[in-house]
Amino acid sequence: MASAAEQLASNLNFSTFAKAEDLKKRLWFTLGALLVYRLGTYIPLPGLNPDAFAQAFQGQSGGILGLFNMFSGGAVSRMAIFALGIMPYISASIIVQLMTSVVPALEQLKKEGEQGRKVINQYTRYGTVLLGALQAYGISVGLESGNGLVGDPGWFFRISTVISLLGGTMFLMWLGEQITSRGIGNGISLIIFAGIVAHLPTALAGTLELGRTGALSTPLILAIIVMVVGVIALIVFVERAQRRLLIQYPKRQVGNRMFQGDTSHLPLKLNTSGVIPAIFASSLLLLPATLAGFANTSSLPSWATTIVAALGHGQPLYMALYGGMIAFFAFFYTAIVFNPKDTADNLKKHGGFILGIRPGERTAEYIDYVLTRITVLGALYLMFVCILPEVMIAQTGVPFYLGGTSLLIVVSVTLDTVAQVQGHLIAQQYEGLIKKSKLRGGKRGR
Numbered sequence: 001m002a003s004a005a006e007q008l009a010s011n012l013n014f015s016t017f018a019k020a021e022d023l024k025k026r027l028w029f030t031l032g033a034l035l036v037y038r039l040g041t042y043i044p045l046p047g048l049n050p051d052a053f054a055q056a057f058q059g060q061s062g063g064i065l066g067l068f069n070m071f072s073g074g075a076v077s078r079m080a081i082f083a084l085g086i087m088p089y090i091s092a093s094i095i096v097q098l099m100t101s102v103v104p105a106l107e108q109l110k111k112e113g114e115q116g117r118k119v120i121n122q123y124t125r126y127g128t129v130l131l132g133a134l135q136a137y138g139i140s141v142g143l144e145s146g147n148g149l150v151g152d153p154g155w156f157f158r159i160s161t162v163i164s165l166l167g168g169t170m171f172l173m174w175l176g177e178q179i180t181s182r183g184i185g186n187g188i189s190l191i192i193f194a195g196i197v198a199h200l201p202t203a204l205a206g207t208l209e210l211g212r213t214g215a216l217s218t219p220l221i222l223a224i225i226v227m228v229v230g231v232i233a234l235i236v237f238v239e240r241a242q243r244r245l246l247i248q249y250p251k252r253q254v255g256n257r258m259f260q261g262d263t264s265h266l267p268l269k270l271n272t273s274g275v276i277p278a279i280f281a282s283s284l285l286l287l288p289a290t291l292a293g294f295a296n297t298s299s300l301p302s303w304a305t306t307i308v309a310a311l312g313h314g315q316p317l318y319m320a321l322y323g324g325m326i327a328f329f330a331f332f333y334t335a336i337v338f339n340p341k342d343t344a345d346n347l348k349k350h351g352g353f354i355l356g357i358r359p360g361e362r363t364a365e366y367i368d369y370v371l372t373r374i375t376v377l378g379a380l381y382l383m384f385v386c387i388l389p390e391v392m393i394a395q396t397g398v399p400f401y402l403g404g405t406s407l408l409i410v411v412s413v414t415l416d417t418v419a420q421v422q423g424h425l426i427a428q429q430y431e432g433l434i435k436k437s438k439l440r441g442g443k444r445g446r
Helices: 002-010 014-019 021-040 050-058 064-071 087-100 104-110 114-145 155-182 187-213 218-239 276-294 302-310 316-337 340-349 361-396 404-445
Strands: 242-248 252-254 257-259 263-269
Touching: 021 155, 021 187, 021 404, 064 187, 087 104, 087 114, 087 155, 087 316, 104 114, 114 155, 155 187, 187 218, 187 404, 218 361, 218 404, 242 361, 263 361, 276 316, 276 361, 276 404, 316 361, 340 361, 361 404
Parallel strands: none
Antiparallel strands: 242 263, 252 257
């Protein structure tokens, strides 16, 4: 089967794509949905002074607001109706996943298959509404505290802001689900991807402008380009890397027929946690600086000012904590999304076993041992990819959008989407081969 699939993949060409009508419809739907998302990032909140907010945002663009602005496609810098983006949904999803490991009832739902997943998804939506409403209300209060940002502050502005921001988040959640079911790729990931890609030309133009004005030397710009290409190549290599455990299935008898034992592989990704550790670590580290930026600097005690300065971009304490948090969340999130005991139980239930390892508890221990070792490599890879661009940004003043987190998201989503497109093309070509074989069989029968 593997060789047949590889042969089909090697035969893919433009004519195969031209015949894939369903795939083209899915691609057009995905592009149309992303266009709607981009248009929504330019619709400002009612009652807000956009010019005054743009000036106020400039002083906070390097903190956590800059990170959220990157994920929202620039909607935060314009305080548009999509300013919250899809982050409340992602946060609710992570919280629900954590709860499934703590609450027995949710853990049981997770094991019930499709019906259980529907219930968990519904809880995730409720959590999205709650988190989105809290964040939207906090934003409305923060906007009212700014000088000249709101023309008519009060409860009417707060309620309208909550409705607009929460409605934008729920619409994006629905839009992402529609892309997943009727388009190509994971809808939520593609929405974040579109927001980052939309600002990459601006970031590149800003870097070239720094070179034109002499702020950056030509050799340094070339070094940055080489670094970006190298980081992208590393991300592609590691995200496709797997540690495959050979699974053996014994001989089995069905009626009077004896079937030979089969073999398969249990693939373990080198980076099981994905981009989640980098997002969590960035958010937690940038939070103190952002809070200090909203507060009056002169009113802060000296120790708080010292801590905020030490947690700035490029500072040794910031880099050390950033790397440590990435490693922690890499192990933590891997333990949440992958349970070796459940995997070992499923293998035992279907008669599969790892050669030389006793089924059951010994298999779970072995899988956990292998997973821990490759997670060490995955954590080191994430630390390198995220910290190296941070050092370059801090030392050279390169735009924030060329950071490791944004590159990691863009490359990972691109790989997943291309894999889905290739899967649709292989399915299309496979159906064509089946039709041809049926026609040949019919002609021979005549």
